[in-house]
Every structure is written in C-alpha cells, then in structure tokens.
Amino acid sequence: MVGERIGGVNVFGGGLALYNARYEIVGGVGVSGDTSCADHNIAWRARNNLALDHMAASGSLSAVPGPASLFAGDSTHPDNIIFDITLNPLGGTGVSATGFGHPKCLDTGDPSALPPVIP
Numbered sequence: 680m681v682g683e684r685i686g687g688v689n690v691f692g693g694g695l696a697l698y699n700a701r702y703e704i705v706g707g708v709g710v711s712g713d714t715s716c717a718d719h720n721i722a723w724r725a726r727n728n729l730a731l732d733h734m735a736a737s738g739s740l741s742a743v744p745g746p747a748s749l750f751a752g753d754s755t756h757p758d759n760i761i762f763d764i765t766l767n768p769l770g771g772t773g774v775s776a777t778g779f780g781h782p783k784c785l786d787t788g789d790p791s792a793l794p795p796v797i798p
Contacts, residue, residue, distance in 0.1 A: 693718025695758060697731035702740055705731065716784035719760045720793060727794045734758070737798030747790075750777035755795035762790065 694709040708725050710718040726732045734743035734757055742748065745757030753759055764773040764780040773782070 693722050695719075695722045695726050697726060697729070698733045698743060699731065700733050702733055702743055714784035714787075715781070716760065716787045720788060720790075723759070723793045727797075730797065732794075732796045733798065734796035735798045740798070743796075746777065746779040750779060753791065756791065756793060757796060759790045759793065762787070 693711055693715055694707060696704045697706040697708060699705045708722050708729075710722040710725070712718065713721070723732075734745070735755070736742040742754060743757060745759070747753040747759040747761055748757035751759075751761045751763065760781050761775075761777055761779045762781060762783050763776045764782055765776070767774050773780070
C-alpha cells in the first residue's frame, strides 16, 4: 500500500442506532469480534436489553422506518439484517432483491427470532 490511499467504506452488520421513547436517535451501539451476523444479533439484543429500541408505532408516533420494514416486509424488526442474496444466473457475485442483502454467516440464526422493537 506504499503510496496508495487506504480506507473507504467497510459495511458489516453489528451497528445499530439507539432510539429513546420519543423516537429520537440518542446514540449507537456497535459490536465487533465474531461474524458480522453474530455481531448484528448481539448488538440487537444489547439495544433491546437497554430498552433503547423504541421504533414501533405507538399512539401519534409513526413507526421508525428501516430497510427491513420498507423492503423486506418486517415491521417488527425494521432495521434488521436482510438475507436475500441469491446466486447470479450470469455468474459473479450474488444478487439482492432489496439491495440491502447480506450474505449468511456460519451458524446464522433466524433474524425474525430477535425481540421485536418496542413502542
């Protein structure tokens, strides 16, 4: 890398916004150390345990949108990881139907089994 620029965007699961009861982003939680899928699941459970996952519709507050609710029909897990990558019939890399697809990791659990977001 001598003389070359290093850096850029490296996107992995494991980072989530933290939402208070007014649906305001008050911070974020990031987890790294296992597969990106496991990191995402651990961050999700940490956010839930902190009760900083206020994203579900409640009274006059609309649900906080996220890729999983907007493009994968999962309103109870709006910013969940999406596993929709399929083989590209033309070869090369896979294709994500939503454009937000993540490759499955070893021993990946069911993302819908995570606790739903709260109002």
